[in-house]
Amino acid sequence: MPPEPCSRHNLEFFPMKLKLALAAASMLVAPAFMTAQAQTSGVYVSGGYTQFEGDGGASLGGVTGRVGVNLTSNFAIEGEGTIGVADDSGTELDSEIGAFVVGKLPISPSFDIFGRVGVARIETSPGGDEDGLAYGVGGTFNVTQADGIRLDWTRHDYDAGEVDAYSLSYVRNF
Structure with missing residues (x-):
């Protein structure tokens, strides 16, 4: 039997996946923002x-x-x-x-x-x-x-x- 959509197991697992995805995305995008900031420090x-x-x-x-x-x-x-x-x-x-x-x-x-x-x-x-x-x-x-x-x-x-x-x-x- 599949777990219920609102089960405690799914709520704990989904935020962890989201956190990992956001962390990976920020590591990929951060160098572009740092380069742009360095070029436009003023x-x-x-x-x-x-x-x-x-x-x-x-x-x-x-x-x-x-x-x-x-x-x-x-x-x-x-x-x-x-x-x-x-x-x-x-x-x-x-x-x-x-x-x-x-x-x-x-x-x-x-x-x-x-x-x-x-x-x-x-x-x-x-x-x-x-x-x-x-x-x-x-x-x-x-x-x-x-x-x-x-x-x-x-x-x-x-x-x-x-x-x-x-x-x-x-x-x-x-």
Whole structure:
């Protein structure tokens, strides 16, 4: 005589089969999701050279690093830091740091333009520290899905005057 459809034996056995099937399916599908997640983490880093031109005539250069996160295809946040490497007569760039929100407009799969606004702090000798608003525009040419070249301009608006920063960077997307 066959067991009843609602017997205790069938209820215990069916969930075990279902659990095994779900576990097997998740092991087969998980690598695809992990690969997709790794390709679209949204994190990027960049490194390059920035030329600072002050409205007082100082022309300073530095090595700049950035770390950012693409929250969507049109919106990111990023932080940057610069260490001075090229000084002007009498003025030295010690450091610059900033935090920005970035609006992006993808023009094609290999090129996007962006605008950014945030706050920055610059330290020069002599001169000391200055904090202020920073805003700018730029573009990124993506050579591959992971590698790009970035060119941007940022205006730093400090109490002591304005500073324009022109930057050329290598970008790595993760």
